[in-house]
Amino acid sequence: MMQFKIKTLKNTSILLTFFLSGLVAVNAQQTKIDGVAVVVGKNIVLDSDIDKFKQEVEVRSEGKIQISNCEMLEELMQQKLLAHHGIIDSVVVSQPDIDSKVQRSIAYFTKEYGSEEKVIKAYGFNDIEDLKKELARVQAENILIEKEQLKITEKVDVTPEEIRVYFKGLKDKNELPEIPAQVEIAQLVLNAEPTKEENDRIINKLNQIKKHVEAGASFKLKAIINSDDPSVSQNSGNMGVITKETNFVKEFKEIAFSLEEGQISEPFKSPFGYHIILLNKIRGNGRDVSHILMQPEIADDKLKETKGAIENIVKDIKNGKITFEEAVKKFSEEDETKNNGGLIINPYTQETTFELTRMPPDLFGRISELKQGDLSDIFYDETREGEKMYKVILLKKKTDTHKANLVDDYVRLQEFALAKKKEEVIVKWSNEKIEETYIKLGNDYKDCVFKKDWKKENK
Structure with missing residues (x-):
């Protein structure tokens, strides 16, 4: 997403994205009692929050966003105000929504650092479960804020005339945003599946291990020797205590909660491969389990x-015997893209477009020299779950960096105009809610000049 001079809800969402890492870092590394910067309703912002979030914004924006302590505090107060009234308005935050966000966050951090172990070490947590608990707390508040924003702005819309006026206003002020180079890409994926004989071999091997353990062999030793789980060298197959809310694959949890203490499951399949589970102990609503x-x-x-x-x-595609979209529908084996012509969704924006210079390096390298309509070379790929596949990418659409115009960028300008109008509604709502919300500023911030009347001086 881009930054430009007019503040919009898109800018706020950018900060929220950055805050996620900041919140984790703050909560994981904080070792002393901080000063309280502000209390908004029942929500507290600490001095360390401001420092961490400010640093996070600057790093994540590659220095493009510079923000003072007072500006950072006002952003945080705005989020806490939304969160406070989200609870008052009985906004529902469901566990599946939280789990989905946590899973995406873990995947994002793992990709950045290279492994879950490196993420845990970087943020100072004891294990992955501690990290997931903190992420769940952070994401629960983020979802609450997002849903409260949606509730406030659900009826806001813009007309074509408002979009035209918005564009003209930017143009007259010489503030038209620069639209970065963007691409829309699609892929066709063929999986290399193991043979039935190989699957049967794995199942028979797990059944054999199960019999040996039931006869007295060490499950831990069998895990160390046989398990393909990369964490086995650290945990000897023990996954710790899991609950029904733990962010594990469904198949794993269903089997774990069907066992009695000391029982070993039959071999079963998950997206990661084939498992057997030993239920070590039932601990309240949790299950202490090991697996191979x-x-x-x-x-x-x-x-x-x-x-x-x-x-x-x-x-056949290059010879015109079949279109790329037809080939995807007929042959592709990737569930997420098979029914939409192979279009890859940007995981950070949930849109079909990617800013060219912000793409993952491996993907950028495959398409950066392609022209619109070109196919990439066929390449091999595999997932962390062990799935192996071959892919080819189609560069469906490519636009160069340019100043926004009504012809090429109408949809984007519509988004900007709508975001600006929604921001105006949020500002009006905030000014009204500030008056009825308990707010207490710390002494260090009483000299700050805010855009809104957080000090309640203008009564």
Whole structure:
């Protein structure tokens, strides 16, 4: 997302995204009692919050956003005001919503740092469960804030005339935003699946391990020798205590909660491979479990066969025998993109477009030299769950960096105009709610000059 001079709700959402990392860092590393910067309703902002969030915004924006302590505090007060009234307005935050956000956050952090272990170390947590608990707390508040914003602005809309006036106002002030180079990409994916014989071999091996443990062998030792879980070297297969709310795959939790103490499950399949679970102990609503994960091997012949199949599909696309979209619908094996022509959704904006210079480096390298309508080279990829596949990417659309105009950027200008109008509604709502909300500023911030009347001086 871009930044420009007019403050909009999009700017606020950018800060919220940055705050996620800041909140985790603050809560994980804070070792002393901080001074209280402000109390808004029942919500507290600490001095360390301001420092951490300010630093996070500057780092994440690559220095493009410079913000003072007073400006940072006002942003935080705005979020706490929304959160406070979200509770008063009985805004519902569901556990599935929180779990989904936590999962995406873990995936984002893992991609940035390289592994879950490195994320845990970077943020000073004891283990992944501690990190997930903190992320759940942070995301619960973020969702509360987002839903309260939506509630306040749900009836706001803009007309074509308002969009035209908005554009003209920016143009007259020479403040038209620069639209960065963007791309829209789609992919076709063929998975290299293990053979039935290989799956049967893995299941038989797990059944054999199960019998040995039931006869007295050490589950821990069997896990160390056999498990394909990368964390086995640290935990010997023990996953700790999980609950029904723990962010594990559904198949794993269902089996874990069906066992009696000391019982070992039958082999079962999850997106990660095949498992057996040992229920060590029932602890209230939790289950202390260990597992062994085994992932079927995919023979070189199968990989060559998959690559050959996608090469034939690409050849037919280039020869005009089938369109890319038709090929995706007929052949692609990626559930997320199969039914939308292969379009890849930007995980950070939930849109179909990517800013070219902000794409993941590996993806950028594959499409940066392509022209609109070009196909990338076929390439091999695999997921952290062990799935192996071949892919080809189509560069569906590419726009160069340019000043916004009504012809090419009408939809984006509509978004900007709507965001500005929503921000005006939020400002009006905030000014009204500030008057009826308990707010107490710390002494260090009483000299701040705010945009809103947080000091309640203008009664």
